[in-house]
Amino acid sequence: METEHPPPQRRAWLWVPSLYFSEGVPNTIVTTMSVVMYKRLGISDGDITFFVSCLNLPWVLKPLWSPWVDTRRTKRFWIVAMQLAATAGLALAALSILTPVFFKLSLFLFLTIAFASATHDIAADGFYMMGLSKHDQAWWVGLRNTFYRVAMTFGGGWLVVMAGRLERTSGNIPVAWSAALFTAAGVFLLFSLWHWWILPRPVADAPVAEAFDRRGEVKGADRGLLSEFTAAFGSFFKKPGVWLTLAFILLYRLDEAQVSKVIPLFLLNPRDKGGLGLTAGDSGLIYGLWAVPALTFGGLAGGFLAAKFGLKKMIPIMACSMYLPKLAYIGLSLARPENFGVICGAVALEQFGYGFGFTAFMLYLLYFSDGPRRTAHYAICTGFMTLGLMIPGMWSGKLASAMGYPAFFTWVLCSALPGLLIALSLKIEPQYGQKTGNSLQSKRD
Numbered sequence: 043m044e045t046e047h048p049p050p051q052r053r054a055w056l057w058v059p060s061l062y063f064s065e066g067v068p069n070t071i072v073t074t075m076s077v078v079m080y081k082r083l084g085i086s087d088g089d090i091t092f093f094v095s096c097l098n099l100p101w102v103l104k105p106l107w108s109p110w111v112d113t114r115r116t117k118r119f120w121i122v123a124m125q126l127a128a129t130a131g132l133a134l135a136a137l138s139i140l141t142p143v144f145f146k147l148s149l150f151l152f153l154t155i156a157f158a159s160a161t162h163d164i165a166a167d168g169f170y171m172m173g174l175s176k177h178d179q180a181w182w183v184g185l186r187n188t189f190y191r192v193a194m195t196f197g198g199g200w201l202v203v204m205a206g207r208l209e210r211t212s213g214n215i216p217v218a219w220s221a222a223l224f225t226a227a228g229v230f231l232l233f234s235l236w237h238w239w240i241l242p243r244p245v246a247d248a249p250v251a252e253a254f255d256r257r258g259e260v261k262g263a264d265r266g267l268l269s270e271f272t273a274a275f276g277s278f279f280k281k282p283g284v285w286l287t288l289a290f291i292l293l294y295r296l297d298e299a300q301v302s303k304v305i306p307l308f309l310l311n312p313r314d315k316g317g318l319g320l321t322a323g324d325s326g327l328i329y330g331l332w333a334v335p336a337l338t339f340g341g342l343a344g345g346f347l348a349a350k351f352g353l354k355k356m357i358p359i360m361a362c363s364m365y366l367p368k369l370a371y372i373g374l375s376l377a378r379p380e381n382f383g384v385i386c387g388a389v390a391l392e393q394f395g396y397g398f399g400f401t402a403f404m405l406y407l408l409y410f411s412d413g414p415r416r417t418a419h420y421a422i423c424t425g426f427m428t429l430g431l432m433i434p435g436m437w438s439g440k441l442a443s444a445m446g447y448p449a450f451f452t453w454v455l456c457s458a459l460p461g462l463l464i465a466l467s468l469k470i471e472p473q474y475g476q477k478t479g480n481s482l483q484s485k486r487d
Contacts, residue, residue, distance in 0.1 A: 056240050058170070059189040061121070064233045065166050066193025068128045068159035071226055072097050072152045074198040077306045079219045082209070082322055085145060087311075091303045091439025097152050098435070100160040101428035108164045108421035109270040116247045117172075117417070120165035124158045125234035129227050131155035136223035139216050163424065168417030171408070172246040187341040187401060191334050199330025201226060206323025274418035281419075283469055287410050290468060291423060292430040294361075294403055294461040297368055297454045298396060299434035304442045304450070305389075308375070316447045318378060318385060328386050336390035340397025348405055354470040357402045361465040364399025365458040367392040368451065375447035402465070403427075409474055 073094060080090045111120055131154050138147040170186070201222045208218035278284065309325045311317025320328075340363075348356050370388040379385060407427070411420035442450040 053242065057237070057242065058186055059192075060233055060236055060240075061166050061170070062186045062189040063193045063196075064121075064125055064230065064237065065159070065163055066190040067197055067226065067230055067233075068132070068155050068162075069101075070194045070197030071132070071201070071223070072156050072159070074194065074302075074306070075201055075222075076148075076152060077303055078202050078310065078322055078325060079139075079205070079222075080145070081307060081310050082205075082215055082219070083139075083144065087307050087439045087443060090307070092436050093149055094303060095432050095435035095438075097149070097156050098428050098432035100153070100156040101163070102425050102432055104160040104164055105275075105418070105422040105425040106271075107161070108418045109274045111161060111164045112168070112274070112415070112417050113270050116243075117165040117169040118241050118243065118247055121162060121169060121241065122234060122238045124162035124165070125230065125237060127158040128155050128162070129231045129234055131158060132223055132227035132230060136220045136227060139220040139223065144216065164417065164421045167420050167424070169241075169244075169247065171411075171416050171420065172244055185342065185345060187345070187397070187404060188338045191338040191341060191397070194337070195330050195334040196229070197226065199326050199328075199334055202326030203323050203330055204326075206321055206326055209322065274415050275422070277413075277415055278419050278422050281410065281413075283410075286464065286467065286469075287406075287423075288426055290406070290461070290464045291426045294465060295400075295427070295430060296434060296461055297365060297458040299431040300438045300441070300454050300457065301368070301371065301451070302431070303435050304438050305371070307439065308371075308442075308447055309385075313378060316375070316378075318374070320385075324382065328389055332386040332390040333393045336394040337397035340394040340399075341401050344398040344401030345405075348401060352472060353402060353405050353409065353474050354472050357406075357465055357468065357470070360399045360402035361462050362399075363395040365395075365455065365462060367395030368455045368458070371451040372448060372455065375451050406468065406470070409470065 076094055076097070077090055080094070081087075111117070131151055135148050135151040135155065138144055138151055141147055204225065205218045205222040208221055209215050212218060281287075306325060307317070309318050309320045309328065310322065311319070313319045344356075344360055348360075370392040374385065374388050407420060407423045411423055413419065441453075445453065
C-alpha cells in the first residue's frame, strides 16, 4: 500500500494562489461584474438582481454531480478541463454582448460558465484538501481566500474600470464590455495552461473507488455513480450536528446575500433615486482599490488568528465583525456623501469586517466536511451555501426599491441576528485550527 505525502507547504505557493484565483474569476464575472454590466446596458434593477441571482443555480446544484466528479478521472483533469471550458464561454459571452438579443444570450452563456466553474470548484476544493495537511489547510484558508479576493479585484474591479474607461473613449457601451470579457478570457486561458503544467500529482488524486482501494478502505471496483451518490449524501446527513450546520450555512450570510447585488446598484443609481450617482469606472475603483483589498486583509487576519487561537475561541469575534460594519451602509444611505474618499472608506470598513468573519465560515466548512468523502461533503456544504445566497438575492433588488435604501440596509443588519446566534451554538473542538506537533487538532485525527 502506498503512503500519501502531501506536498511541502513551499510547493503550495506554486499552485494554491493561482488555483483560487482561477476559482474566483468566473464566479466574480458571472455574479458581480454582470450586475454593473447589465445596469450600464439598460436592464432594470429588479431584472438584474433576479436573473443574476438565478445564475448561482449551478453552484447550488453542484452536490448532485460531485460524486460523479469524485468517481470519474482525476481532480487535476477536471480542474484543467473546466478552466478551458470557462475560457471558451467567456470568449463567446464577449461576442454575445454585441448582438440584439444580448441579454438572453449572455445569460445562457453565463449559465454554462457557471456550470463549468461549479464543477471546477468541486475538483479544486477536493484537490486542496488532499494536497495539504490539516494544519496547512487551516494556515492556507485565509491565504487562499486572499487570492480568491484578488480574482474579485480583477473581475469586479479592474475589468469594470477598463470597461468604464472604454465607454468614455469609444462612446460604445456594448463594445466596451465585450472588450472586458475578451480580456478575461485571455487571462483565464493563461492560468489554464499554467495549471496544466504546474499542478502536482498526489497519490490520492484518483477516482474515489481507486483511491480507497489503494488505502485498503474499500475493496473492489467502482461502486457506480448512483451508489456513490447515495453513499455521499447518506453519510453527509448522518454527520453529528448536521441540521445545526445546515442552518448555519443558510443563515450566517443572510445579510451579505441581500446586499451583495444591491450595493453596486446603490453606487450607480442617480441621487434622485436614493443612490450615490457614481460612474462605472468609479464603482470599479472602489472595489479594485478599496473594497477587495480590505476584504483580503480581513481574510488574512481571520486566517492567522484562527490558526493561532483556534476557531472556537475566535468565532464569536469573527461573527460580530462580519455583521456590525453593515452600519457603514446605513450611514452612506442616510448621508449620501459626495466625497469619494468617504464612500471608499465606508465600503472598505464593511468589507474588512466581512472578510474577517467569512474566514470562520470557510474554516468551519472544512472542519465539518473532513472524513472519507470530504470532497463530496464539502461540495454539499458549498451548494447549500450558494442556495443561502441565491434565494435572498433574488428578492433583494425589488425589496430595496420598495423600502428605500436606508430602511433596506437597516433590515439587512437586523436579519443577521439568527446567523449570529447559530454561530455561537456550534460545537467545535477547542483546539481546532491550532498547530499541535505536526497536525491540525480535530476530533477526526
